[in-house]
Amino acid sequence: MAKLKFDKEETKNLLNMLKSSDSENHTIAFQALNNAELKNYKGELLVLYKFSKLGKATWEKEAPKAYKTLSKDSIFSEEGLTSGKCLSLMTSNNSSKDSIELFLENFVVDMVGFLGQLGYPADKFDINIKLKN
Numbered sequence: 001m002a003k004l005k006f007d008k009e010e011t012k013n014l015l016n017m018l019k020s021s022d023s024e025n026h027t028i029a030f031q032a033l034n035n036a037e038l039k040n041y042k043g044e045l046l047v048l049y050k051f052s053k054l055g056k057a058t059w060e061k062e063a064p065k066a067y068k069t070l071s072k073d074s075i076f077s078e079e080g081l082t083s084g085k086c087l088s089l090m091t092s093n094n095s096s097k098d099s100i101e102l103f104l105e106n107f108v109v110d111m112v113g114f115l116g117q118l119g120y121p122a123d124k125f126d127i128n129i130k131l132k133n
Contacts (some may be wrong), residue, residue: 003034004033004035006041006044006096008098008127010078011044011047013049014029014048015102015106018048026058030062030063033048034064034066038065041099042090042093043090043093043099043103045098047090047102047103050081050083050106051110072097083107084093086103087103097131101130108125
């Protein structure tokens with residue numbers, strides 16, 4: 001079986017599967033992570049964990065290899081993985097440009113939701129981020 005390569009589209013697909021209400025999608029995504037070479041994909045893993053909104057126990061049980069990789073940075077603390085801590089870990093680990101773009105794209109989506117909860121719904125909130133090579 002070929003190892004999963006974390007390009008931007010593949011990471012988006014995995015994230016959509018992990019965010020799905022269908023638990024079978026979670027299972028398939030976690031199987032892909034269990035069969036992936038994770039060594040050079042810390043940024044992608046951080047994005048998947050942060051924005052999947054699936055907890056520590058789920059990751060520990062369903063994706064033990066990814067959980068072990070993420071545990072090295074103590075992201076499973078009481079306060080959880082804040083956006084600031086996530087971005088800081090991504091930059092300190094020299095994460096890929098694609099993973100940082102994905103983080104920022106998903107952060108904007110969360111921010112729009114947060115603004116709506118505060119009583120400031122947005123009809124359109126558009127930020128296009130492309131990092132230089």
